[in-house]
Amino acid sequence: xxxxxxxxxxxxxxxxxxxxxxxxxxxxxxxxxxxxxxxxxxxxxxxxxxxxxxxxxxxxxxxxxxxxxxxxxxxxxxxxxxxxxxxxxxxxxxxxxxxxxxxxxxxxxxxxxxxxxxxxxxxxxxxxxxxxxxxxxxxxxxxxxxxxxxxxxxxxxxxxxxxxxxxxxxxxxxxxxxxxxxxxxxxxxxxxxxxxxxxxxxxxxxxxxxxxxxxxxxxxxxxxxxxxxxxxxxxxxxxxxxxxxxxxxxxxxxxxxxxxxxxxxxxxxxxx
Amino acid sequence: xxxxxxxxxxxxxxxxxxxxxxxxxxxxxxxxxxxxxxxxxxxxxxxxxxxxxxxxxxxxxxxxxxxxxxxxxxxxxxxxxxxxxxxxxxxxxxxxxxxxxxxxxxxxxxxxxxxxxxxxxxxxxxxxxxxxxxxxxxxxxxxxxxxxxxxxxxxxxxxxxxxxxxxxxxxxxxxxxxxxxxxxxxxxxxxxxxxxxxxxxxxxxxxxxxxxxxxxxxxxxxxxxxxxxxxxxxxxxxxxxxxxxxxxxxxxxxxxxxxxxxxxxxxxxxxxxxxxxxxxxxxxxxxxxxxxxxxxxxxxxxxxxxxxxxxxxxxxxxxxxxxxxxxxxxxxxxxxxxxxxxxxxxxxxxxxxxxxxxxxxxxxxxxxxxxxxxxxxxxxxxxxxxxxxxxxxxxxxxxxxxxxxxxxxxxxxxxxxxxxxxxxx
Numbered sequence: 039x040x041x042x043x044x045x046x047x048x049x050x051x052x053x054x055x056x057x058x059x060x061x062x063x064x065x066x067x068x069x070x071x072x073x074x075x076x077x078x079x080x081x082x083x084x085x086x087x088x089x090x091x092x093x094x095x096x097x098x099x100x101x102x103x104x105x106x107x108x109x110x111x112x113x114x115x116x117x118x119x120x121x122x123x124x125x126x127x128x129x130x131x132x133x134x135x136x137x138x139x140x141x142x143x144x145x146x147x148x149x150x151x152x153x154x155x156x157x158x159x160x161x162x163x164x165x166x167x168x169x170x171x172x173x174x175x176x177x178x179x180x181x182x183x184x185x186x187x188x189x190x191x192x193x194x195x196x197x198x199x200x201x202x203x204x205x206x207x208x209x210x211x212x213x214x215x216x217x218x219x220x221x222x223x224x225x226x227x228x229x230x231x232x233x234x235x236x237x238x239x240x241x242x243x244x245x246x247x248x249x250x251x252x253x254x255x256x257x258x259x260x261x262x263x264x265x266x267x268x269x270x271x272x273x274x275x276x277x278x279x280x281x282x283x284x285x286x287x288x289x290x291x292x293x294x295x296x297x298x299x300x301x302x303x304x305x306x307x308x309x310x
Numbered sequence: 311x312x313x314x315x316x317x318x319x320x321x322x323x324x325x326x327x328x329x330x331x332x333x334x335x336x337x338x339x340x341x342x343x344x345x346x347x348x349x350x351x352x353x354x355x356x357x358x359x360x361x362x363x364x365x366x367x368x369x370x371x372x373x374x375x376x377x378x379x380x381x382x383x384x385x386x387x388x389x390x391x392x393x394x395x396x397x398x399x400x401x402x403x404x405x406x407x408x409x410x411x412x413x414x415x416x417x418x419x420x421x422x423x424x425x426x427x428x429x430x431x432x433x434x435x436x437x438x439x440x441x442x443x444x445x446x447x448x449x450x451x452x453x454x455x456x457x458x459x460x461x462x463x464x465x466x467x468x469x470x471x472x473x474x475x476x477x478x479x480x481x482x483x484x485x486x487x488x489x490x491x492x493x494x495x496x497x498x499x500x501x502x503x504x505x506x507x508x509x510x511x512x513x514x515x516x517x518x519x520x521x522x523x524x525x526x527x528x529x530x531x532x533x534x535x536x537x538x539x540x541x542x543x544x545x546x547x548x549x550x551x552x553x554x555x556x557x558x559x560x561x562x563x564x565x566x567x568x569x570x571x572x573x574x575x576x577x578x579x580x581x582x583x584x585x586x587x588x589x590x591x592x593x594x595x596x597x598x599x600x601x602x603x604x605x606x607x608x609x610x611x612x613x614x615x616x617x618x619x620x621x622x623x624x625x626x627x628x629x630x631x632x633x634x635x636x637x638x639x640x641x642x643x644x645x646x647x648x649x650x651x652x653x654x655x656x657x658x659x660x661x662x663x664x665x666x667x668x669x670x671x672x673x674x675x676x677x678x679x680x681x682x683x684x685x686x687x688x689x690x691x692x693x694x695x696x697x698x699x700x701x702x703x704x705x706x707x708x709x710x711x712x713x714x715x716x717x718x719x720x721x722x723x724x725x726x727x728x729x730x731x732x733x734x735x
Binding site: 118120144149150152153159162163164167172173224226 | 503616617618622623625627629634636677680681685686
């Protein structure tokens with residue numbers, strides 16, 4: 039795929055609306071950006087989650103699925119290097135001879151609404167975090183504006199972030215995460231609290247970004263979302279006994295749907 | 311303005327003398343009322359009122375109260391009982407948090423200080439040790455104003471020369487208060503947004519412990535106040551990291567209020583001085599203190615303001631900050647350290663009321679009106695300075711205490727601001 043790709047990003051938008059998504063820092067499709075082998079992650083020598091094998095490549099979307107407390111956040115911390123593995127091996131590629139860059143899109147519902155900030159300020163969070171003292175320069179500001187324009191929310195830049203709708207907030211935050219030019223984009227329940235149309239728009243956008251070459255890791259409890267956006271799924275299952283680490287099974291979205299449908303059917307039969 | 315200049319003499323610079331170490335070498339206890347009395351010619355009896363030794367009265371009252379307690383039983387035993395109770399009640403929690411050694415050390419140190427006989431005990435024999443601050447008060451009280459009428463005619467109240475003389479007299483107070491207004495209102499904005507008002511309320515009480523130690527030992531108050539606030543801050547940060555911050559802050563608040571007075575129990579002169587710091591009626595700052603505190607306060611305020619995006623990221627997307635290599639806990643400790651610096655200098659120089667009023671009120675007043683943090687910071691700092699000078703004017707016009715004038719005016723502005731914001735929406 040060419041470094042700069044023009045893709046019709048959002049089917050729900052005007053057909054003439056073309057989003058220009060530059061391929062940021064992604065490495066060739068063949069070599070994994072992150073490789074996890076027989077690793078266990080946890081705290082204070084207590085293993086929370088185990089992974090046999092996990093490969094993250096450019097132009098892929100990994101969905102993390104599992105119940106609360108199964109260790110999704112712990113796995114994310116392990117993948118990103120914030121948490122060293124207790125056992126096993128985690129390898130991260132160094133594209134362009136520098137460490138991998140991670141972008142993070144926070145949940146819009148987890149944002150503090152009382153802080154006075156515009157959509158532009160909210161979109162600048164990711165870039166600001168990477169700069170000394172949080173100061174952003176003119177080039178950074180231009181990158182954020184460009185990213186907002188790519189996601190068709192540049193007209194919201196000067197509006198108070200707290201006054202935007204949930205869908206608009208998510209697009210602004212996604213633009214901010216992309217403005218930092220990440221190799222891997224981390225999304226924490228991106229469709230939480232969105233209406234049907236906003237959810238569909240966001241999922242379409244994520245698919246577009248994946249096709250454009252970005253590597254995405256998405257935590258979600260919504261099977262529909264994972265089926266639409268994810269290319270592979272890490273299903274985290276809690277251990278048999280309390281205190282046992284969760285296990286991670288790599289499956290396809292189709293397998294997840296099949297298993298969940300079967301489970302629902304069984305539950306309905308039991309109820310009848 | 312109801313006051314006019316009747317004083318030709320400038321206030322002396324009260325540096326500590328070698329024979330008599332200053333109780334509060336930087337912040338003197340010059341009463342606003344006394345200063346007003348000096349300037350007043352319309353109320354001839356005010357000079358007499360001011361002539362009454364507030365400290366001596368306070369000391370006599372406190373003396374009789376504490377001598378009753380001393381005769382009825384051990385005055386210090388409730389403190390020991392309190393510390394024993396609190397130790398047993400929180401013992402398990404402290405042990406679980408790994409804070410027991412630190413808490414134990416603090417308690418032992420405080421109890422030692424309470425029980426320690428010091429040079430200050432000599433006051434039983436010499437009830438009014440001459441200190442520079444009190445020398446100043448005595449001098450002011452004994453000043454006669456034979457030429458007051460002539461001066462009033464020359465410089466009528468509210469005239470420009472009169473205001474100029476006021477500024478000449480009070481510039482150290484105003485400079486320190488303005489610096490506190492700028493730094494405090496900027497930091498206060500983030501205190502309110504981060505929901506850390508209880509930290510700001512508890513820290514001045516911890517500072518008071520250090521001030522009390524300084525008073526008790528006959529030292530300058532700022533160094534022990536720094537040590538106390540640093541210890542309090544470390545204790546809180548360590549507890550917060552272990553998820554125990556919610557019970558540490560109220561405990562620190564009560565501990566500060568209690569131990570500060572227990573340390574100077576039975577020393578009425580010091581009790582009055584500490585009461586003055588808490589109430590904030592007596593506000594005066596020496597030139598040396600103003601020249602020390604004002605630049606530090608301004609620098610701290612500038613640092614807090616310059617890092618506004620950092621505070622924003624930590625509040626809104628701590629995971630993004632962590633992924634970028636920042637340590638949220640360290641950044642949190644940095645903010646609390648800057649806040650503690652402002653509160654330490656503000657409390658020790660101008661008193662608790664002024665420090666808290668200038669921390670909270672300008673920020674609370676401007677928050678509903680701005681959609682960006684930089685704009686809110688500029689407006690809060692400007693309002694803080696306006697509040698300081700407005701409170702000073704009110705104080706002079708109505709013979710009100712300075713801190714309370716600032717606080718009262720600030721609250722009225724906050725109430726009006728929120729009403730107007732509600733009406734607007």
